[in-house]
Amino acid sequence: MDDLPVILLAGGRHADEIEAEFRARYDRDYRIVCAGSAAGALDALRDLVAGGVPVAMVAAEYRLSDGGGAELLHQVPAVVATARRVALVPVSEYFEALDALRAATLRRDMDTFVGIPRGPRDEEFHTALVELLSEWGWSVARRTVSATDVVAAPGDRQAGAVHDLLERLGIPSRRLDPGDDDALPILEEAGPGAEFPVVRAYNGRILTGATPAAVSEAMYGGFDSIPDGSIADVVVIGAGPAGLAAAVYAASEGLATIVLERDAIGGQAGSSSMIRNYLGFPRGISGMRLAQRSRVQAGRFGARFYTGRAAIRIAPGPADEPPHHHVHVDGAQMCARTVVLATGVAYRRLGVAGIDALVGAGVYYGAATSMAREMADRDVYVVGGGNSAGQAAVHLAKFAGSVTMVVRRARLADTMSDYLVREIEATPNITVLPRTIVSDGGGDGQLRWLRFDDLDTGSSALRMADALFCLLGAEPDCGWLPGGLAVDERGFVLTGRDTPQESWAGGLPPASLETTVPGVFAVGDVRAGSMKRVASASGEGASVLPLVHAHLASLREQEYGAPV
Incomplete structure (x- = not known):
């Protein structure tokens, strides 16, 4: 049980009902931890994180003995940014609390709010939870099952591109070092001298020297099969x-x-x-x-x-x-x-030779959601001011120590949807550099630094950087x-x-x-x-x-x- 991800419950008057509902559905795949107050929930959350226990969800009753559930959920990202946050609302209080809940959701104090079930088989309630847990499992959790294995040495750029493709296709996969026990039978089947990366697809097919295109074609059938x-x-x-x-x-x-x-x-x-x-x-x-x-x-x-x-x-x-x-x-x-x-x-290329030479080695074009887990505690930069850039910044901020958005315009609101602008403003580890461009960058085979030019003053600044995600304007x-x-x-x-x-x-x-x-x-x-x-x-x-x-x-x- 100790190795299961945790769902942390903070209950008030309906604590027993809430616990029974969660245990009935999720007790096999998650460890249910209960607290009777906001303070108790935060203490439990800190202990879990300090112990390295993954926390999938924090669900809090709307009214707690020492405050509101929304206020508790607002504090959760400071302890663990990746946990999904849900407010649980008694049906008798639902309509009275609706405006406040909507405002809290817009402020990103929580992911969603749902009514506490009034009886058995409240599938709307569980649909909301399962959707959030599914997204957590895909974007945060380490894989417990794998449909496709990618074998390559750490830092292999082609393997990284293949893994990113599999993530975008929603295919569970693992990256294995050639010396890993699970990699040995794959390499034996591939044969001596096999070119890396070696990929074993879900249908058992072995690809050597695999490229994203070859893996994609293997997944959905080759063009040669067209009658x-x-x-x-x-x-x-x-x-x-x-x-x-x-x-x-x-x-x-x-x-x-x-x-x-x-x-x-x-x-x-x-x-x-x-x-x-x-x-x-x-x-x-x-x-x-x-x-x-x-x-x-x-x-x-x-x-x-x-x-x-x-x-x-x-x-x-x-x-x-x-x-x-x-x-x-x-x-x-x-x-x-x-x-x-x-x-x-x-996405348009940045056009800076030193940076484009490091694509796949700290520089990525597109959101590269598969890389987010690798950004833990790192300093990450996102270039672009559109919705895709905003979504990437918010997602990366759940893992990275800091995320800095670099935009040419003076305001994000000029090119980005309002809900994303508010979400960025509410995320404490995201900062925005307006009227700024990336003019240079480099490193010893891996991105280490970036130079930024202020478009208004003409001044330049050099910063250390662990990753750069480029989501620039569109070209057909x-x-x-x-x-x-x-x-x-x-x-x-x-x-x-x-x-x-x-x-x-x-x-x-x-x-x-x-x-x-x-x-x-x-x-x-x-x-x-x-x-x-x-x-x-x-x-x-x-x-x-x-x-x-x-x-x-x-x-x-x-x-x-x-x-x-």
């Missing part, structure tokens, strides 16, 4: 929120749907530690969970996923065949009646698209009335999400004028389906000479 001569109704290029939504709706409406993704399913959104303003998830949801659920949903409707290789060309099919497109990846080709571009955007990757597909001056794909008038057919613009190439649509961040938000990308992915259906209908009419 020759088959023509999909829809090929979706990109599996971020927009592409996943398009896949769900296309497959659910009976269309033969293929999804191509060169990296991790979920795109940039998949690396977000917690999205709190996505419709339908009042307690928030991690980007990984959202992507995982969407992939499963699309797959159950029949969509097929192929990952690990980038699309490199779109070309028209032969003139003597019914109209369709050929979508090429390295070594494979797919035929599609329609194509949905949902490739999203990539559209150079591979056909020449007849119009883009704006920044490289984003033009659609509908935003396309050049000289490309309009019969004086009419393409459909609202259609590009200048008939049957090729663009949704989400890659599209010029999009909102660059998860919800809007998902909405566009869903909205493209009527346009796809209309184009398919026109193709059938061309083929058969009459509406079908």
